Amino acid sequence: MNASDLSILIAAGTEATAPGALATDELDRRIVLATQGGLPLAPRPYALVAARLGINEDQVRARLTAMLADGRIRRIGAVPNHYAIGYTANGMSVWDVDDAVIDAAGERVGALAFVTHCYRRPRHLPDWPYNLFAMVHAASREAALARVGEIAALLERDFGGACRGHDVLFSAGILKKTGLRIGA
Amino acid sequence: MPEPQSGEYDGRRAVAARRAPDDIDRRLINALQGDFPLDETPFARVAAALGLSEAEVIGRLQSLLDDRVLTRFGPMFQIERMGGAFCLAAIAVSEDRWTSVVEAVNAFPEVAHNYRREHRLNMWFVLATETPDGIAGVARRIESATGLAVNLFPKEREYFVEMKLEA
Numbered sequence: 001m002n003a004s005d006l007s008i009l010i011a012a013g014t015e016a017t018a019p020g021a022l023a024t025d026e027l028d029r030r031i032v033l034a035t036q037g038g039l040p041l042a043p044r045p046y047a048l049v050a051a052r053l054g055i056n057e058d059q060v061r062a063r064l065t066a067m068l069a070d071g072r073i074r075r076i077g078a079v080p081n082h083y084a085i086g087y088t089a090n091g092m093s094v095w096d097v098d099d100a101v102i103d104a105a106g107e108r109v110g111a112l113a114f115v116t117h118c119y120r121r122p123r124h125l126p127d128w129p130y131n132l133f134a135m136v137h138a139a140s141r142e143a144a145l146a147r148v149g150e151i152a153a154l155l156e157r158d159f160g161g162a163c164r165g166h167d168v169l170f171s172a173g174i175l176k177k178t179g180l181r182i183g184a
Numbered sequence: 185m186p187e188p189q190s191g192e193y194d195g196r197r198a199v200a201a202r203r204a205p206d207d208i209d210r211r212l213i214n215a216l217q218g219d220f221p222l223d224e225t226p227f228a229r230v231a232a233a234l235g236l237s238e239a240e241v242i243g244r245l246q247s248l249l250d251d252r253v254l255t256r257f258g259p260m261f262q263i264e265r266m267g268g269a270f271c272l273a274a275i276a277v278s279e280d281r282w283t284s285v286v287e288a289v290n291a292f293p294e295v296a297h298n299y300r301r302e303h304r305l306n307m308w309f310v311l312a313t314e315t316p317d318g319i320a321g322v323a324r325r326i327e328s329a330t331g332l333a334v335n336l337f338p339k340e341r342e343y344f345v346e347m348k349l350e351a
Contacts, residue, residue: 110344
């Protein structure tokens with residue numbers, strides 16, 4: 001989407017928003033555009049963003065603070081290349097869990113300390129029976145598989161018979177990792 | 185086939201780091217995965233907490249980004265909360281077409297992350313668009329560009345997300 005499309009969207013009252021979307025005005029959006037590639041690496045990064053946008057530094061800090069508070073920003077900080085910091089085994093474990101208990105099972109699996117992301121997603125039958133995705137990072141494939149074994153044991157113990165199968169898709173490389181880029 | 189090791193797999197690994205972080209880098213990475221200050225001189229605050237100078241923090245951060253030990257530094261936006269959408273997607277790519285399909289898929293700005301995974305569905309990427317309707321459109325355009333079926337795995341429920349990894 002280009003900038004003119006977006007002004008039309010905003011002028012029209014932003015009809016096509018997702019459930020749970022929060023009001024995001026044009027200034028918020030300009031701050032997203034100015035920082036989605038990263039914060040300036042300088043002593044006063046927010047002043048530099050403000051200068052670029054022709055507003056004052058306090059406005060930038062206040063808007064970022066508000067977006068952090070309401071969850072439009074998850075956090076501000078560094079995103080490591082997980083290979084570079086020693087997490088060479090990145091396993092996406094996927095589970096075929098009975099729909100009757102999927103949410104209870106997802107909450108339990110997501111609460112495990114070594115699970116970094118945990119979601120329910122649709123099956124694509126017949127090829128893809130899995131509806132629970134739990135990402136496991138570890139320093140070796142063996143360690144990752146041991147953790148996947150802990151998930152399997154937990155599911156069997158607490159939801160006996162509800163898990164009909166699972167697989168682990170190890171990462172063989174990062175092909176791109178830029179984070180989101182909305183159109184300018 | 186042997187497991188590819190970190191830093192030795194170029195060609196498949198577009199984002200291989202050029203060096204390993206030293207102890208100070210690791211402390212800095214761990215500190216910067218917490219809440220980055222929103223005051224006027226945030227790097228000075230981080231530096232003081234680590235016993236480093238502001239200039240060293242900024243210089244190391246630049247070097248970690250240049251050497252791809254970090255993939256980015258800044259706000260992580262939750263586009264769904266702004267009316268947009270993220271969606272996990274996967275395609276099955278044959279080995280002889282691998283490089284050209286990586287290029288074709290990565291060329292889409294809506295592709296935020298892309299990973300090779302060991303499975304028949306061997307390319308897994310995350311789409312980010314400004315409206316929920318945008319996901320289907322970019323998936324169709326990726327299908328046109330690659331001639332491959334894009335399987336969409338939208339998030340139906342989020343149980344847990346932790347964005348931090350101890351270095």
